[in-house]
Amino acid sequence: xxGAGVTKTALIIANPTAKRGEAAIQRVVAKLTAxxxxxxxQVITCYTEREGPRERQLVSxxxxxxxxxxxxxxxxxxxxxxxxxxxxxxxxxxxxxxPAGNANVLAREVGIPIDNExxxxxxxxxxxxxxxxxxxxDGKATFLLMLDVGYxxxxxxxxxxxxxxxxxxxxxSLGGDAFYTGIGLLKLLKPNRAKVTITTDDQESxxxxxxxxxxxxxxxxxxxxxxxxxxxxxxLNFNAAKPGKTxxxxxAAMRGKPKQAASRTGSSKRFALRAETKHxxxxxDGDPLAGGPFTELIVEVLANHYSLLAPR
Numbered sequence: 001x002x003g004a005g006v007t008k009t010a011l012i013i014a015n016p017t018a019k020r021g022e023a024a025i026q027r028v029v030a031k032l033t034a035x036x037x038x039x040x041x042q043v044i045t046c047y048t049e050r051e052g053p054r055e056r057q058l059v060s061x062x063x064x065x066x067x068x069x070x071x072x073x074x075x076x077x078x079x080x081x082x083x084x085x086x087x088x089x090x091x092x093x094x095x096x097x098x099p100a101g102n103a104n105v106l107a108r109e110v111g112i113p114i115d116n117e118x119x120x121x122x123x124x125x126x127x128x129x130x131x132x133x134x135x136x137x138d139g140k141a142t143f144l145l146m147l148d149v150g151y152x153x154x155x156x157x158x159x160x161x162x163x164x165x166x167x168x169x170x171x172x173s174l175g176g177d178a179f180y181t182g183i184g185l186l187k188l189l190k191p192n193r194a195k196v197t198i199t200t201d202d203q204e205s206x207x208x209x210x211x212x213x214x215x216x217x218x219x220x221x222x223x224x225x226x227x228x229x230x231x232x233x234x235x236l237n238f239n240a241a242k243p244g245k246t247x248x249x250x251x252a253a254m255r256g257k258p259k260q261a262a263s264r265t266g267s268s269k270r271f272a273l274r275a276e277t278k279h280x281x282x283x284x285d286g287d288p289l290a291g292g293p294f295t296e297l298i299v300e301v302l303a304n305h306y307s308l309l310a311p312r
Contacts, residue, residue: 008067009042013058013081015073016047020100028072028098028117035125041068048077055080063089068309070124074101075285079144082134082306096124096309103286105145109216109231110310123311130310132231134302135215135284141302143284144231146219149273150193150210151246156283194293195276198240200268208240208264210249213271213299224256226265234303237267270300 014029016022033043044066046058055077063069063085071078078097085093098120099107106112110130113119135143148156193209212219214226214237226237241249241263248262258265273280279293 007040007042009044009065010036010068010070011058011062011066012043012045012070012072013055013077014045014047015071015077015100016049018073018077018100019102024117025072025100028100028121031117032070032072032098032121032124035121039125048073056084059084059089063093067093068096068124068127069093070096070098070309072098072100074099074104075106075145076101076287078106079285079287082144083141085306090306094127094129094307094309098124103220105216105218105220105286106308108218108221109145110308112310124309127309128312129307130232131304132306132308133215133234133236134305135213135236136300136302137284137289138298139300141305142289143215145216145285146212146214146225147289147299148210148212148283149196149280150208150241151250152210152212153281153283153288154190154193156286157281157288160288193246194278194280196280197274197276198238199272199274200238200266201270202268204266206240206264207243207276209243210246211238211240211273212253213238215301219253222256223254225253225258226267227256227258228267232304234301235267235269236271236299236301238265238271240264270298273297273299 012029012032014025016025018025029045036043044062048054059081069081071081082095097107097112099112099114104114107114112123134141135147195207195209197205197207198211199205212225214229215231217224217227217229219225225239229237239258245262252259252262275295279295281292282289
């Protein structure tokens, strides 16, 4: 593991509110700490809280004195950790991930086990690094996996709102997948969506009411909007619903087999998004994108932005 020498330090950032629950998170922290200490590392453990320190604050406080950072939680925990790091920190410090969220798309994408915490911890401790791209919005690194406009962005915004309320938060804890499905069915009944003009880096333009711009072939748990997407190829793939085809577009994506009759697909390093009818909302990596609704966005890839501790 990384070789011998001067004592190294790992920073563990754990989200106790992740889907697996606080007891599971604490168990993973204890196992990971034991593994690091057996290898001669020191460990700094920090927990994120709703009203307390978040990833950005913890990275700012500790990153300059550590040689590895491990996120325990969902995709959002990893994303916020990566985005909080400076350029110098990202080039020096690899990020480990022990998945404990609902979808854990990043783990599925690179092959980190989602139901075997011991195997996931072993991958972190093995120290193999994979170079990963990220997506930027208006020049700022913003998402690790995907950006959505239209139908699936509406679903994510609705779920986020429901999770902030007492009774619906309790229902989500009982069955997150069923909760998403129920809201997704309701959103399919929405008659009018914002039309957005998308222009790729080869100046191809088209209009869509829903589009996914993906840095990963995995979507949610079993879907795939862009089966050819690769988070290390320096490109972003897209899948845009054709007019009036939202239902077929979403169904095909969840089956992992996008249909040419329902959507337009391709890849680009850069996209310009412009509202044609009304402002649009976005989701990134399963969370609402703050600052919307939007009239224009520039989306582009930042190649080799960070190192992820992943299976060989």
